[in-house]
Structure formats: C-alpha cells, structure tokens
Amino acid sequence: MIGFYILIFVLGVSFGSFLNALEWRLNKEISLTKGTSKCPKCEEKIKWYDNIPLVSFFILKSKCRNCKKSISWQYPLVELWMGLIFIFVFCHHNVYQNLILGNTDMLPFIDYIIFIKDLIIVWILTFIFVYDLKYMEVSDLVTLGGAGILFIISLFTNADWVSMLIGVAIGGGFFLIQFLISKGKWIGGGDVRIGVLMGVILGWKLLLLALWIAYVVGAIVGIILLLFRKKKMKSEVPFGVFLTLATFVVMFWGQIFLDWYMGFVSL
Ligand SMILES: [Zn+2]
Numbered sequence: 001m002i003g004f005y006i007l008i009f010v011l012g013v014s015f016g017s018f019l020n021a022l023e024w025r026l027n028k029e030i031s032l033t034k035g036t037s038k039c040p041k042c043e044e045k046i047k048w049y050d051n052i053p054l055v056s057f058f059i060l061k062s063k064c065r066n067c068k069k070s071i072s073w074q075y076p077l078v079e080l081w082m083g084l085i086f087i088f089v090f091c092h093h094n095v096y097q098n099l100i101l102g103n104t105d106m107l108p109f110i111d112y113i114i115f116i117k118d119l120i121i122v123w124i125l126t127f128i129f130v131y132d133l134k135y136m137e138v139s140d141l142v143t144l145g146g147a148g149i150l151f152i153i154s155l156f157t158n159a160d161w162v163s164m165l166i167g168v169a170i171g172g173g174f175f176l177i178q179f180l181i182s183k184g185k186w187i188g189g190g191d192v193r194i195g196v197l198m199g200v201i202l203g204w205k206l207l208l209l210a211l212w213i214a215y216v217v218g219a220i221v222g223i224i225l226l227l228f229r230k231k232k233m234k235s236e237v238p239f240g241v242f243l244t245l246a247t248f249v250v251m252f253w254g255q256i257f258l259d260w261y262m263g264f265v266s267l
Pocket residue numbers: 039040041042043044064065066067068069
C-alpha cells in the first residue's frame with residue numbers, strides 16, 4: 001500500500017515538474033520539443049542528474065551547479081504540491097481500495113473517467129495559479145484548451161452538461177461585462193477565460209459559490225495588503241489566484257456546503 005502511494009506521489013511530482021517546464025517555456029515562447037533544460041541565469045545545459053524533480057533542488061542547495069545563482073523555490077514547491085495533491089485525489093476517489101484491492105463495490109467505468117478528470121483539473125488550476133502569480137498573465141492554451149478538453153471528457157460521464165453550459169455563460173459573461181464596462185481596468189481578459197473554465201468545472205450552482213468565496217478572500221487579502229504594505233488600491237495580487245483557489249476548494253467541498261445551506265434555509 002505504501003509502495004502504491006509512493007508511486008502516485010512520484011507521478012504527481014513528475015506532472016509538477018512538467019508544469020514548471022511548460023510555464024517557463026510558454027512565457028519565454030520556447031517550443032516544448034526544442035532543446036534540453038537550461039539554467040535561466042547562465043544558460044548552461046542542466047545535466048540529467050541535476051534535473052531530478054524535488055531531489056536535485058535540495059542536493060544542489062537551491063543553487064545552479066554552474067553559476068551558483070539561486071534556483072526559484074517555485075520548482076520544488078509546485079512539485080511537492082502536485083505529488084501531495086495526486087495522493088489526495090487518489091484517496092478522494094478510493095482508487096486503492098477499488099482498483100488495487102478489487103473490492104466488490106468496484107467503481108463503474110464512469111467513476112474512473114471522473115477521477116482522471118479531477119487529476120487534469122488540479123493540474124490546470126495549479127498551472128493558472130502559479131502562472132498568474134508569477135507573470136500576471138493567463139494562458140489561453142491552458143484555460144480555453146483545458147475548458148474544451150474537460151467539456152469533452154464530461155460528455156462521457158454523467159455530468160450535468162446543461163448546468164455546465166449555464167455556468168460557462170454566467171462565468172464568462174460575469175467577467176466579460178466587467179471587462180467591457182471598465183475597459184479592462186477592473187479585471188483582465190484572462191479572468192473572462194478563467195470564468196469560462198470555472199463554469200465547465202463546477203456547473204452554475206457551484207460556480208456562484210466559488211465566485212463568492214473568491215471575492216470574499218480577495219477582499220480580505222486586499223485589505224491586509226493595504227494595511228501592512230500600504231499598497232495602492234490597484235491590487236498587485238492577480239485575481240486569477242483567488243479564482244483558482246476557490247474553484248479548487250469548491251470542486252471538492254462545495255456540494256457539502258450547498259447541501260448544508262439548503263437544509264438550513266428549508267428549516
Ligand atoms: Zn546557472
């Protein structure tokens with residue numbers, strides 16, 4: 001059992017490593033198929049043994065072997081997060097009990113598709129979170145491409161695609177209206193794309209909950225930044241960070257909250 005989870009962890013870490021590489025290459029507009037990994041500071045090619053996810057960072061004491069300049073903490077943090085979150089998703093779907101032990105209440109095929117879809121979603125959300133935080137940009141490829149792929153996958157599950165389409169209309173429309181009214185001053189065009197993606201992931205009910213959480217958390221963080229760092233009103237923390245965070249929380253725990261809330265109102 002421990003061997004199984006180590007395997008899953010390593011798998012997650014590898015996807016985290018791929019995420020880091022893709023972010024770097026996407027931002028620098030370097031083709032994914034072209035060339036090997038290089039140090040961003042001195043451009044020296046990185047040897048394979050210095051390019052082992054999670055491990056090399058600590059062996060090298062977070063410094064490039066060639067130029068001794070520091071390597072960003074983003075690399076091990078994203079890799080560690082993806083490793084842990086893969087284990088979480090596997091546990092969430094009881095994959096070990098059902099797939100490996102072959103319990104009698106074996107998951108139907110649809111459940112496996114939903115499970116793989118969840119892995120893709122957490123990867124996409126992490127990608128958007130880190131990219132928006134680091135570069136203050138949102139990648140069309142990952143948001144709209146991801147939304148398209150997830151929508152197609154959902155057609156093979158028992159997902160409520162009507163709710164998803166309404167979610168896309170609300171999520172995209174909500175930000176598009178703000179974007180048009182403010183001529184792009186309140187929010188970026190990237191938030192419109194994230195809104196569309198959120199609609200596909202959550203459907204319209206959970207989308208509304210996620211938007212609410214994103215705005216509340218965003219406001220609290222904004223106020224804290226204003227108080228402690230005396231920043232101007234114009235937020236320096238990109239909103240995509242809060243949107244992806246809220247989507248992550250709501251996709252796993254939103255339904256529990258909605259059920260509780262509905263029970264609460266109907267009392
Ligand atoms: Zn270097």
